[in-house]
Amino acid sequence: MSRVSLCWIVAFLVVAGLSLAWVRHTTMQIPLKPGRDTGVWLVEARVDFTAEQAPVLVSFSVPHNPPGFRIFNEQAASSGYGFSIIESKEGRRAEWSRRAAGGPQALYYKIQITPQPGLQPGPTDLPPPMEPVFWEASEATAAKALIDAATSTSSTPESLTRELIKGLGARAKEQNAALLLARYKPEILLTRLLAQAGVPARVVLGLFLEDNRRNQNLVPMLEVFTGKTWILFHPETGQQGVPENFLLWHRSGPSLLDLSGGSMSRVNFSMLSQSIPALEMARIQSSNQGFSFLSMHHLPLDQQGVFRLLLLIPMGALVVAIMRILVGIRTSGTFMPVLIGMAFLQTSLVPGLLYFLAIVGAGLLLRSYLSYLNLLLVARIATIVIIVITLITLASLTAIRLGFHTGIPVTAFPIIIIAWTIERMSILWEEEGMREVMVQGSGSLGVALLAYLCMRQPLIAHLSFNFPELNLVIAALILLLGQYTGYRLFELRRFAAMKGSLK
Incomplete structure (x- = not known):
């Protein structure tokens, strides 16, 4: 039953996320790809x-x-x-x-x-009530002849309009058309002829768009009511x-x-x-x-900048879930690599790596000294927080003095998270040794680099900010990963010797 419920939840999240994104794309005309004109x-x-x-x-x-x-x-x-x-x-x-x-x-x-x-x-x-059309004696005869000729070869208001336009276009051969066109413009004449035939019509005005044109005038066109809708006709060509x-x-x-x-x-x-x-x-x-x-575009600009980073976290979380569940990479903390990757987005990759290694390395050295003082956990963590803040401040000031204007973004490097990371690595050092610290530390940096490479893609940044509902699809994928109980990729090495003995 739990698997059935999970399948329904995953299906709902995928359908809801994709549907909302498509509605936003069609109604607000937001492009699915960045950089389009x-x-x-x-x-x-x-x-x-x-x-x-x-x-x-x-x-x-x-x-x-x-x-x-x-x-x-x-x-x-x-x-x-x-x-x-x-x-x-x-x-x-x-x-x-x-x-x-x-x-x-x-x-x-x-x-x-x-x-x-x-x-x-x-x-x-709907068209207004039709009024009777009045002609002079000679015009009435010419109009009746044109209408009769067009009616005999038409069956609908559209075909009648086309036949009348053809008749007026042959004015060099048709005396009746020449007589009427001498007094009326083609579009006005067509509305009168159609009105006499019982078909509502009106003259509309529009523009043929051409680049860099000035002093243009509106072009008259003909709209004919077919009983359900109005259809546009060119009064000279019949298009x-x-x-x-x-x-x-x-x-x-x-x-x-x-x-x-x-x-x-x-x-x-x-x-x-x-x-x-x-x-x-x-x-x-x-x-x-x-x-x-x-x-998101209605938010103030400073809040938009915050949400641009915040909405990238689900993609980073998906990368961490894949690397931990399917590949089997061990990291220091569950989602610490996501925060490190977000920091790299702000500082760029090389400065971010240098800041992270310098702060964590210095914090571990100071934490090893604090262990000799036999402090309580709360006091120890509070001291590490102060040390981390001091190190970040010194690193930022030093970078600015050296001409590097990229400081450490405090929002992307949460002080408490770094303090806990230093504390956990120091405990891990004491319990498991330096090798385990290096394994989890390098694993955290490797996953952080993968998360950074995914989150810095222009397409992913564009979709996450302009279509935040797509995060429902990412949540569905993470739920599916949570049901995986097979072997991780790195665990396959454990069975290599067994495979050789079976041969």
Whole structure:
């Protein structure tokens, strides 16, 4: 029963750890590998107008969940203006306001977006009640002829739209199309023709993103309601769906720009392609995600530094468990090698080894002298703690005086642990001799080096800090190791003579 319970616990820990890590990766866009860059588009809209020495109110349509893109940062630059984002059923709009202004004015709205090919949210709003379409007599005849021709070769709103676009594209041969296009723009004409055929349609505006382009204007496109969703069409080519690198800016509702207290308004767009670290982008957008309450990036920077080391301990513990249970290396203390490896992360390998050997060696010499004083255990340990602190202080000051700016990190070298290590090694020296001290000491350093090599890997450091739930998987592996009752690797030497005698 205990083995069955353990299997269920291990399975739960593995599934929970991997599932939470995958949810964090998908929702917060945290990369699974360090050092990756993400392509980002910076799009800037500039609103120019002339103020008329009166209260000014500017309402500008801004994108909301554009298909194929994710907005992770937006800002506005408007000196002297109040700014706010207004969200309503009609869409999302940026509003600038000012008590009084005169002369030329320029307002800026910037967004940073990243391509999301799998993100294609369609609009969920229903079309308004359709109104009758009025034509002049000659236009009505031409419109009816175009609709009848397209209806005869179509069966769905999508196919009807494509057939109408084809008919308008052949205007050199079709007099009816030429008559209507002389008065209406293609996208406006298509909405009127579709409305007469009983298919809701509307004109939307967007941008084709190209690197380092300035003074660009919005491109009109056509959205057709198929009964369940809206589908985008290019009004000239008939291409169905959202084109590549097309940012849908204005979808429905009021006009693109409403201005009160000014005149001669115009809107221009500029765009630029950038590359930023994927992890930096995840930090920027993490505050807007519901899963961000588990993010380490919200902690103060000094606490983040502490947790970067603390979350590496499970990996070091796994290395120690493998080396002790499977390999059979003897160490001084169970997880002292993990603490030594963490210290090496802060001091680098060579200075850390020198500090450790110097402090433990000096502590053992002083401990051998204290044994002649017949002190009680508590007094002896307290004295060793003071000696260790003094040795660390002297070593750090000496290193700084010699020009080495790497001191001994007290947090990674716990004073009490080192004091107990010195005490245990001195007792072991008295009971088992110097050979056993050297075996366990060298074993501790060897395991500490392996733990250091694992914990210093950029991938492990990245995953442990950004996906702390993966430590549940490490806990599951350690639980499995705890059930191992076979021979250790070093114990196989004991049976070498038996193997030779059996031959």
